[in-house]
Amino acid sequence: MNKFENKLILVIDDNPMNVMLASKTLENFGFRTSSAESAALGIESLSTEIPSLILMDIMMPEMDGYEACREIKKVEKWKEIPIIFLTANVHTENLLEGFAAGGVDYITKPFKGEELNVRIKNHIELAESRSTILEMNRSRDKLYSIIAHDVRSPLSGILQTLDAIDQGYIQPNSEDFKDIIHQLKIRTKDTSTLLSSLLEWTRSQDPTKSIQQKQTNISVLLHNCAQLLEANAQNKGITISINIDNQIEAFCDEVTIHTVFRNLISNAIKFTKNNGTISIEGKQSEDNVIITVQDSGIGMSAEAIDTIFEKNQHFTSNGTANEQGTGLGLMLVKDFVKMNKGSICVESTIGVGTTFTVEFPIYKPL
């Protein structure tokens, strides 16, 4: 089984003989194929399944290959599909027109199977690298937008305060001054936490730094996380209860999993009203440790649930005491759970509360 196995190649050619020939050749190399005997039918079939690559004849009645290629490249969700032209002639101007229309390569008919195979694999690989890079760019943009929005605000608050003191508008021993300093301290502390998360997340994106999975006592870890956030919970009169057998272990990396539960518990506190409850439970199934973090908070709509784990969404909402959010926390949680070969899901009802369920393997997978 190689990574190209089952990749779908769409063959568009008005000559049924050519379609059959190309399809059989490709299937022999392990690809899946679909075919269309006109450009219009080929474009129509894209709505059913987006292929990894399109092999397109140039000379076809009605819509020719160039025009079909231009049409496909106009559509946002199709424009990244690599298109290779099949052509009988190799006049330079024809080739140039093909590239100008958005084609990535051409193969002359009659083609050799091996050559077709290699070129197709190359272009699928290129297209996949391209999409990885685009995805990485989007993550980077997300980081920038977080920095721009959330780090700037407390800094400008500090600068503003210094200016006001400097110009004599606020007296350093006044009540106003004490209040503002107190609020700035809270904001600065939040920003500092945010910067730590940013740093942690950036590190986690580095594939050369692997995580250290080992048998980890989950009960100790959960109690530790809860203890760290106890002051936040007490501020809002929230009770945190933990119900887990103190022997329960999972095969995971302590540092990243600590971040996962710290974020889940701190979110639960954020979205739970004063005097609410948060209950954390851990149990074992045959192969997994299952941990739930349940709050009696404000809950989320179905649309919000869909967006919270989305990397490219700057999902943020303020907590019940107007706590600031960045959306970075849940992104970290998702990435870290995945790195530890775990899974996470969420259930929520508006006005009732939210439950996050996280599962990790108990033992090192064989």
Added chain:
Amino acid sequence: MNKKILVLDDKSEFRRLTKAILSNKYDVESAENGLEALSILQSGDIPDLIVSDLMMPVLGGEGFLEQIKKSGALKSIPIIFLSSIDDVEQREKLINMGANDYLLKPYNPAELLARIDAIFKSIDSKNISESQKH
């Protein structure tokens, strides 16, 4: 009697700070967002000027401005925006909608006071010239 100013900002430290800066010269009231400010205004507590943040939950600065300008009783209250968003188009839009001024955060306290002062002076001179017409 001091002139009255209403300050809108969702960030408590900024609300407090702007309030403290303006309190040296004016009577200041504050609100966390546009909706809270509207309810203050609807209760009949009308300020001489409004200083508002732009990005606020529930009802932001732009929506608040729109509401104010729709109301016959409130549309003449001058309004200055404070925002950390340095966007010319946004600024132009707000001015076109009827905002009197726009300052970037962090703002210089002396500059804010000077701009408020300038707005009050131009209103006063308009009032004088209008009373002389009669």
